[in-house]
Amino acid sequence: MPLLIPRRRFLAGLAATGLAARWPHALAGRDEAAITRAIPSTGEALPVIGMGTWRTFNVGTDPELLDQREQVLELFFQRGGRVVDASPMYGSAEKVVGELIKRLGHREALFAATKVWTRDESDTREAVARSEALWGVARFDLMQIHNLLGWEGHLETLKEMKSEGQLRYIGVTTSHGRRHDELEQIMTREPLDFVQLTYNIADREAEKRLLPLARERGIAVIANRPFQGGQLFDRVGSQPLPAWAGEVGIDSWAGFFLKFIVSHPAMTCAIPATTQVAHLRENMGALYGRLPDEAQRRRMIDIITGG
Numbered sequence: 001m002p003l004l005i006p007r008r009r010f011l012a013g014l015a016a017t018g019l020a021a022r023w024p025h026a027l028a029g030r031d032e033a034a035i036t037r038a039i040p041s042t043g044e045a046l047p048v049i050g051m052g053t054w055r056t057f058n059v060g061t062d063p064e065l066l067d068q069r070e071q072v073l074e075l076f077f078q079r080g081g082r083v084v085d086a087s088p089m090y091g092s093a094e095k096v097v098g099e100l101i102k103r104l105g106h107r108e109a110l111f112a113a114t115k116v117w118t119r120d121e122s123d124t125r126e127a128v129a130r131s132e133a134l135w136g137v138a139r140f141d142l143m144q145i146h147n148l149l150g151w152e153g154h155l156e157t158l159k160e161m162k163s164e165g166q167l168r169y170i171g172v173t174t175s176h177g178r179r180h181d182e183l184e185q186i187m188t189r190e191p192l193d194f195v196q197l198t199y200n201i202a203d204r205e206a207e208k209r210l211l212p213l214a215r216e217r218g219i220a221v222i223a224n225r226p227f228q229g230g231q232l233f234d235r236v237g238s239q240p241l242p243a244w245a246g247e248v249g250i251d252s253w254a255g256f257f258l259k260f261i262v263s264h265p266a267m268t269c270a271i272p273a274t275t276q277v278a279h280l281r282e283n284m285g286a287l288y289g290r291l292p293d294e295a296q297r298r299r300m301i302d303i304i305t306g307g
């Protein structure tokens with residue numbers, strides 16, 4: 001179940017870690033608890049809404065686009081976000097995130113998650129070092145093997161690096177429902193902290209085996225493609241939200257889609273990607289208020305898929 005941290009205790013916790021001073025805007029003007037979930041392998045709490053960077057942060061050195069992404073990232077932290085997910089596969093995204101984190105100075109709040117993406121299974125340590133340099137971090141919170149590429153060799157090295165204290169958490173990713181059988185075997189056999197996979201209201205394949213297995217094995221789950229790459233917005237068009245959505249603090253379709261995901265009991269975090277401050281604001285709305293219960297989740301599925 002999600003952990004709801006009362007605002008006062010949340011503030012006290014931040015003060016104890018020194019985060020409150022560096023993270024003041026996260027708390028300004030809101031008298032609500034951010035919804036968090038515990039990472040099963042340690043109990044560390046994470047806000048259930050993070051941020052993806054595929055395409056959206058691949059903006060190179062264009063000053064105007066960098067400024068726009070800076071505003072997105074700034075609001076993300078102000079609204080209590082922590083998990084930022086990237087990959088060497090995402091063009092300049094890692095470099096851009098590193099540059100903007102340096103400008104914004106939110107290193108303490110950041111839960112830095114990236115990936116190893118190389119066929120060369122002897123290149124793991126160098127790949128991690130390259131990403132550290134781009135992000136400007138001394139150690140990643142989470143290092144994932146992108147799309148299971150070369151996973152056997154990389155995972156052995158990532159396990160060593162974690163035991164040496166060079167990484168905090170390790171995991172593997174897939175998306176679009178690919179290679180679920182293989183992922184299931186890895187989750188069964190290997191000591192993973194995290195898996196990342198596609199889960200959203202229109203793609204619920206992971207509910208069958210992978211999400212129950214993650215709960216059984218104590219593996220945190222990150223949902224990628226929470227808006228099915230944006231297609232979910234086309235499905236609902238200008239349709240109004242159901243009247244009862246307000247009861248669970250949903251005031252946008254983005255909130256509807258995200259709260260559906262993070263109300264699944266196996267889910268740790270969803271990572272929507274956006275280029276727009278207004279969209280980021282909507283997405284971070286899902287970090288607050290109540291979550292739908294099982295009956296409401298069924299009604300949500302009916303609305304989107306017709307049952």
Ligand SMILES: NC(=O)c1ccc[n+]([C@@H]2O[C@H](COP(=O)([O-])OP(=O)(O)OC[C@H]3O[C@@H](n4cnc5c(N)ncnc54)[C@H](OP(=O)(O)O)[C@@H]3O)[C@@H](O)[C@H]2O)c1
Pocket residue numbers: 051052053054055056085086146147173174175196223224225226227228229230231233254271272273274275276278279280282283
């Ligand atoms: N194999 C893997 O490891 C893997 C695979 C896929 C994705 N991922 C990760 O998951 C992240 C998310 O997936 P994704 O980027 O594919 O897709 P997504 O987050 O499902 O959708 C992104 C699209 O939704 C739009 N959007 C975002 N917020 C919106 C809002 N409030 N209202 C209307 N439109 C909105 C964005 O456009 P705007 O810019 O206009 O807001 C963008 O076109 C990626 O960025 C990446 O970090 C990992």
